[in-house]
Amino acid sequence: MIDTLSKDSVGLVATHLETFNVPVLLACGRKLNQFVLSYECYGALNADKSNAILVCHALSGNQHAAGFHHVEDVKPGWWENCIGPGKAIDTDRFFVLCSNNLGGCHGSTGPNTFNSDAKRPWGPDFPIVTVDDWVKTQSILADSLGINRFVAVIGGSLGGMQALQWAISYPDRLKHAVLIASAPKLSAQNIAFNEIARQAIMSDPGFHHGHYYDKGSIPKKGLILARMLGHVTYLSDHAMRLKFGRELKNAQYQFDFDIEFQVESYLRYQGEAFSEKFDANTYLLMTKALDYFDPAAKTNNNLTEAFRSVQCGFLVISFTSDWRFSPKRSVEIVNALLAANKVVSYAEIEAPQGHDSFLLKVPRYQAILKAYMERVADECGF
Amino acid sequence: MNVVSDKLTSLLFDQRPELLVLSRWVDFGDRVLDLGCGNGVLLRYLQKQKAVRGYGLEIDEDNILECIQSGINVIEQDLNQGLHNFSDLSFDVVVMTQALQAVRYPERILDEMLRVGRTCVVTFPNFGYWKIRMQLAVFGKMPVSKALPFSWYDTPNIHLCSFKDFESLCLHKKISILHRCVVDHAYQDSLVLRLWPNFFGEIAIYHITKC
Numbered sequence A: 001m002i003d004t005l006s007k008d009s010v011g012l013v014a015t016h017l018e019t020f021n022v023p024v025l026l027a028c029g030r031k032l033n034q035f036v037l038s039y040e041c042y043g044a045l046n047a048d049k050s051n052a053i054l055v056c057h058a059l060s061g062n063q064h065a066a067g068f069h070h071v072e073d074v075k076p077g078w079w080e081n082c083i084g085p086g087k088a089i090d091t092d093r094f095f096v097l098c099s100n101n102l103g104g105c106h107g108s109t110g111p112n113t114f115n116s117d118a119k120r121p122w123g124p125d126f127p128i129v130t131v132d133d134w135v136k137t138q139s140i141l142a143d144s145l146g147i148n149r150f151v152a153v154i155g156g157s158l159g160g161m162q163a164l165q166w167a168i169s170y171p172d173r174l175k176h177a178v179l180i181a182s183a184p185k186l187s188a189q190n191i192a193f194n195e196i197a198r199q200a201i202m203s204d205p206g207f208h209h210g211h212y213y214d215k216g217s218i219p220k221k222g223l224i225l226a227r228m229l230g231h232v233t234y235l236s237d238h239a240m241r242l243k244f245g246r247e248l249k250n251a252q253y254q255f256d257f258d259i260e261f262q263v264e265s266y267l268r269y270q271g272e273a274f275s276e277k278f279d280a281n282t283y284l285l286m287t288k289a290l291d292y293f294d295p296a297a298k299t300n301n302n303l304t305e306a307f308r309s310v311q312c313g314f315l316v317i318s319f320t321s322d323w324r325f326s327p328k329r330s331v332e333i334v335n336a337l338l339a340a341n342k343v344v345s346y347a348e349i350e351a352p353q354g355h356d357s358f359l360l361k362v363p364r365y366q367a368i369l370k371a372y373m374e375r376v377a378d379e380c381g382f
Numbered sequence B: 001m002n003v004v005s006d007k008l009t010s011l012l013f014d015q016r017p018e019l020l021v022l023s024r025w026v027d028f029g030d031r032v033l034d035l036g037c038g039n040g041v042l043l044r045y046l047q048k049q050k051a052v053r054g055y056g057l058e059i060d061e062d063n064i065l066e067c068i069q070s071g072i073n074v075i076e077q078d079l080n081q082g083l084h085n086f087s088d089l090s091f092d093v094v095v096m097t098q099a100l101q102a103v104r105y106p107e108r109i110l111d112e113m114l115r116v117g118r119t120c121v122v123t124f125p126n127f128g129y130w131k132i133r134m135q136l137a138v139f140g141k142m143p144v145s146k147a148l149p150f151s152w153y154d155t156p157n158i159h160l161c162s163f164k165d166f167e168s169l170c171l172h173k174k175i176s177i178l179h180r181c182v183v184d185h186a187y188q189d190s191l192v193l194r195l196w197p198n199f200f201g202e203i204a205i206y207h208i209t210k211c
Helices: A131-145 A158-169 A189-203 A207-209 A220-234 A239-242 A262-277 A282-293 A295-299 A327-339 A353-361 A363-380 B002-015 B020-024 B039-048 B061-069 B106-116 B130-137 B163-172 B191-195
Strands: A017-018 A035-042 A050-058 A095-099 A148-157 A174-180 A313-319 A344-349 B032-033 B053-058 B073-078 B091-097 B117-125 B176-183 B203-209
Touching: A017 A131, A017 A174, A035 A131, A050 A131, A050 A158, A131 A158, A131 A282, A148 A158, A148 A363, A158 A174, A158 A282, A158 A295, A174 A363, A207 A220, A207 A282, A220 A262, A220 A282, A220 A353, A239 A353, A282 B130, A313 A327, A313 A353, A313 A363, A327 A344, A344 A363, A344 B061, A363 B061, B002 B020, B002 B039, B020 B039, B020 B091, B020 B117, B020 B176, B020 B203, B032 B039, B032 B106, B032 B130, B039 B053, B053 B061, B053 B117, B061 B073, B091 B106, B106 B117, B163 B176, B163 B203, B176 B191
Parallel strands: A050 A095, A050 A148, A148 A174, A174 A313, A313 A344, A344 B073, B032 B053, B032 B091, B053 B073, B091 B117
Antiparallel strands: A017 A035, A035 A095, B117 B203, B176 B203
16 A cells, blocks of 8 residues: 555656657668657656666566556565665656666557557567667657756666667767676577577467467467576576475375476466566567677677777676576676776675576665665766 | 865875875876775775776675775676786786785786786785794794784785795796885885895885786
8 A cells, every 4th residue: 555655665656658750760670650668757857857867677577667556556666676765776866767668568569559550459560679679769768858868777687788788879878887687698598598488478379370469369378388487597596495495385295297396386376477467479579689689799799899989887787696697697798898998897796586686675786786876876966 | 185185095094005105106097907906995096196097806895885885996806716807918007905915826816917917016915024033933833913913724815925035936937026115014114124125024015017
């Protein structure tokens, strides 16, 4: 309930929709003549619009980064731990903007929105979008809000990749980039996991080649499987041991194929809950955007060269138990920045929770992010 | 000097006294790498006074946080893993104070420093200091001093040497010593120290190069 909300929450928030009637050419070569972005913002934009922070969401995230939509909401936005008055990303000092990525399923133009040319939902006809495209459309949103330059672009995981792309694509439009639990490109293993997730969705009989909206079905089983698989990669072996061990659902073995261990029950529950609120086509798109992300591709696979023109300062953070995007992947980014003689700090946080750590209350992580952002606010005089 | 720098200077003198000596060897606008940078006070000072561009390497959590608070580029990295992520001669000065005796392979880290830096500054406690010699010679016990305050069984200082030892290593490795400043534990210089450094000096600050 809203009256039990703590003072460090942004409280009740609303999603805004903005329609852009400007054609946008996507990396895949296709063009969208019009698109909508849904976004939320917290805190107050100052008079010269210089205190804005862009928060970029990860694979399954959306524009609802903090606060509550309704007084009855049980769960706040996905980054409530870090965004709010007095928190690491302090809404008393910064104006925080978070938009749903193009191709998303939470209000922005995506596979589950209506394609007026085809007179049906986009479904699989929606163009493949890339991190480049997201950054481009986010910059159009920034233009519409009169924000010339972000104080910082911040993101975890796939969100960190967007922050990285921002630094490269629009070097003069951000002062700082904060990359948390991210990577400069996917490894073969990362792509393999994504492919398994996509195959789970696409081989579901309810998928109907992506045009399931008309059929009144969703590829639920496939989406659940994809999420279960993804979820395992977000946790660490250690975290799963601590949380579930070999704990049984019943007192003793049942010797059948029903849920036997608690970890199975947990994964099924997570998959089920996810399948209720996420669109399968968007899941496919997001995993593709991850696979294609490779900012060094344009510079002969030389990341240092890709960073030549960046101007912002970087904070890079990784977590020791993250095996999806391990500290080594963050170090690749850091080393390229060092070689390019850029402003960068790096911290490797000891945390047992795996990739998910970036969403959690990990004290040292939050202290470092807060210290960095306070410094940023101080130097800007907010 | 303004108030801020005054405060910084006195902070520096408390925490990294060797800096006042070594800052003489840093030029305006130099690229500086500080190995084991602590809370970043040295880089802060050099940024203010000499407009250097630099990075600190550190593994202590509180120090890293303090560096970030004060806007110092700090990289969480263990010196024992070497400096493989830095290219040859990518810095004008590589600094390592009071850590040579605590790293696992001092020779390797010296090689690394001299590969990455045009010049290097190292400081370490002198195991040839007369009080240390006395403790071993007269009492037959492992020395404990202000510069080396730990007992043998829990000391981080695992590779102790005297100034003479260090200089023969330099000779052996064809490392040129550009400057040497020998001081007591209060980082004071004196005539006696200059005359008999390996006997009376407690800490040495070496400015070396292989270029």
